[in-house]
Amino acid sequence: MKSILYISLADWCWIKQRPQHFCEIMSELNYEIEYFCKRPWRKIGKCLEGFRNNSSVKIIRQRILPYESRYRIIEKINNLIIRRKIKHMVKKKYEYIILTHPNQINFLTHNIIEENKIIYDCMDNYKELFKNNIYRSNLVPREKALINCTTKIVASSETIKENLIKAYGAKEQYIKVINNGVDLKNFNIDLHGKNAVLNNMNKKVGYIGTVSNWFDVDILKFAALKKPNIDFYVIGPIMQDCKIKLQVKNISNIYLAGAEDYRNLPIVLNNLDVAIMPFKLNKLIECVNPVKIYEYLAMNKPVVAVRYKETEKFKDLIYLYSNKEEFIEKLNKALSERVIYTSRRDYALKNSWEYRVKEFIKFIEE
Known part of the structure; x- marks a missing residue:
């Protein structure tokens, strides 16, 4: 050995x-x-x-x-x-x-x-x-x-x-x-039904992952104010360099859920209508091959993510945006999806x- x-x-x-x-x-x-x-x-x-x-x-x-x-x-x-x-x-x-x-x-x-x-x-x-x-x-x-x-x-x-x-x-x-x-044993849509983790009838948009200074709080606020009937969830640990708690405290449809047990992430993700990746582009983010997109796709979720070289690889499977107006446009398209695209899950199975x-x-x- x-x-x-x-x-x-x-x-x-x-x-x-x-x-x-x-x-x-x-x-x-x-x-x-x-x-x-x-x-x-x-x-x-x-x-x-x-x-x-x-x-x-x-x-x-x-x-x-x-x-x-x-x-x-x-x-x-x-x-x-x-x-x-x-x-x-x-x-x-x-x-x-x-x-x-x-x-x-x-x-x-x-x-x-x-x-x-x-x-x-x-x-x-x-x-x-x-x-x-x-x-x-x-x-x-x-x-x-x-x-x-x-x-x-x-x-x-x-x-x-x-x-x-x-x-x-x-x-x-x-x-x-x-x-x-992606961890297909954990992020397996066949094993995780919807439950009452996010427990109201509103449409739900969410981000799962660490929240640091590269997280685009401004675009999240912009979307939440534009779409008051949509609930926005941020699920993950918040680093000390990020002031998101202060920035969103007066916005009633943004929920900071904190860190979640790894085993529960697919359950939470399965309760979302759309999964997002709202990052500020900089030299750090431009090098990131995003794990969360593989995880989102494994759970067959519509995904809206910032456009850069590493997310362009997913362009046939997800919605990409370059500014806040395009973020709203792509979010609307994702929220209005009526077809379940098995190609997302198929892609995850190969990765x-x-x-x-x-x-x-x-x-x-x-």
Whole structure:
């Protein structure tokens, strides 16, 4: 059995994302997976438990000091703690060590880098995650160093691949785009009927996912005021950098439902008439291959999403908009649908996380 150390940017206990899906499925394919992640000093929001106990993945959550993105000394202390931990772990030989963020290069000693196959699974334009100039100036050389020591690079979107080649001279033959996917076991329309989760007779429009500063609150407000007889739901954790609670507090048909257990998301989604993805376009979002669209399609929902390169791939299946007036136009079309389009579900069936992981394994083992 081949063993893999997956060093994840995402805490295992946070919202279920690509890293958790990849590791669970690799373990099902007879890989021995150790999932290493940082554990926040304090619990951030609601720790979602539902998906955690169905896997043979070994989970190592290392508690760290807070504010490392603000203070270099704290980052150094955290890196030292993690480096020692990983140095001890790597006494056991891994077939691959998978990194998911440029800063993780500091978790590995020179010997570990020299003696192991390093894979970079790049899921974001990390330079754009924070506006802190010190963070950016440190991240760029780290990402370059990481790329220089990797055996293979996997990018979750074509735009990320293009950025890595342009910014760092990454060699195209060692990079493969493996998009995100959908958990068909959970997002299965045949298993989830409608219920009273969203319990009135109004038409319901909803967004499911994290809410941060790239969420377009203005377009949500515009739509809610234009369509007072439609209920708008935002379902997911709200980050500290987003002031949506203040911005919508006087709008009676916008509901902030908070984080929901992963297992319940299909039930909530099935109660929506239209699913939306109202994002502000910036360099971060332009690199995102959106998981939520795959999930929306798996539940056969009409979808309205902002138009950019990664959503254009879905243009025959969803409604795309470029401004607030077009958002209302496309929302009206989605709300008035009378036909169930099985092509949406069919598309999702061909884009499962299982399929993505098989692509991933084939690429790193070539």
